[in-house]
């Protein structure tokens with residue numbers, strides 16, 4: 001049976017705990033405004049995030065990275081119709097064809113769009129994606145790839161950093177299209193302008209905060225990676 005998200009009514013209630021447990025989905029935040037879910041998929045342990053408006057039940061997914069059956073089940077349960085890609089590297093996009101096939105729209109920045117065989121919309125800089133009453137703003141941060149993008153949740157100290165910022169430093173710039181000077185400029189001019197309490201939710205591994213990482217910027221420059 002083929003799952004088709006367009007055939008499902010969005011669930012404005014709570015997704016069942018049993019479903020979350022079965023799909024190994026972690027709830028990172030849940031309050032009266034917002035819910036943030038995380039699951040790890042594929043051989044590179046990619047983080048996939050769901051941002052959900054608690055009040056309306058609208059939800060969006062960040063990075064259709066891998067394990068499309070698991071992601072489609074989650075998308076169907078939550079009525080998710082849209083995916084934002086942090087960048088076009090292979091480990092972040094393996095489930096893109098399957099979710100598009102199921103009627104879910106996938107967006108990527110123009111500068112990374114050539115890395116995808118197909119997509120539905122382009123993500124521009126400082127573009128706001130409304131998720132119910134929540135607003136997710138794109139912050140384009142080239143360096144890891146030419147079109148890497150982060151997403152800042154407005155009104156909450158939460159930033160989805162893709163592979164641009166991790167605990168301990170910037171993302172790898174040794175792949176084709178990567179550039180260390182460019183990623184450091186992106187970090188300094190676009191990410192470290194947010195307050196220290198900003199929680200960084202990266203594309204792999206654990207979270208950090210800008211406050212924990214800020215003292216190490218000079219060190220990263222010095223070492224060159």
Ligand SMILES: [Zn+2]
Nearest residue numbers: 087089144163
């Ligand atoms: Zn990457």
